Amino acid sequence: MIIKFSEKFKEKNDSDLFQIVENPSSYQKEAVLAAILELESRELGTEKTIDLKNKIQNQIDLNKQQANKSNESKTPSDLPKSISNSAKLIYASIALGIVNPIIVQLTTDVDNFGNPLNLAIILISTGTLAFLGYNINLGKNWARIVFTVLCGLGFLMFALVIPETFRLNPIVGIVSAIQAILQLFAIILLFKTDSRTWYRNKKTE
Secondary structure, eight states: OHHHHHHHHTTSOHHHHHHHHHOGGGSOHHHHHHHHHHHHHTTOOOHHHHHHHHHHHHHHHHHHHHHHHHHHTSOOTTOOHHHHHHHHHHHHHHHHHHHHHHHHHHHSSOOTTTSHHHHHHHHHHHHHHHHHHHHHHTTOHHHHHHHHHHHHHHHHHHHHHHHHHHHHOHHHHHHHHHHHHHHHHHHHHHTSHHHHHHHHHHHHO
16 A cells, blocks of 8 residues: 555655645555655655654554454465364364263263363363364464374274273263264365365465
8 A cells, every 4th residue: 555655645746745744643654654755765854754654664563463463363265165164073073072071970980070180181182172173264284283193193092992982881982983083074174185275375375
């Protein structure tokens, strides 16, 4: 926008430019900044215009930083369905991860909520999955990688504990298996061709 004003202000005389600079609240910040730069190019800059230029530039930079932070917390408009659907599968697995300990608590002798260690594991694992799912939905590649690594380790442990889970309670075993399947499909979606292409294009931007 400054470039647009700069081209326009080349045709203005000195008094018009000073009029803009002396009444900054009546004009857009970019217009005032362009007027100051044009005056400086004519060697008409003053200490006052330099101070005003620095103040406006700082305000513009701050606005850009705030806009960037706001954009970082929004789902990209071009995010492929495969990635957004992957996040939905993760959220679904989180729901099952909350339901399963309740079933265990009600149907077995295992005290998930009275045992501090068990409760901490449930809260940390659920919170971590929610955090990763949220960031995957924002298109963060690091979240995709971390989620894949953690699930890979979890699948190794799952193969060892699933028989005992079914012995504990078949319903718990089935819910655990569904949860693992949802996470597996989430990983598959994250590494589909359109997902990989999108992440690769974002990396080069």
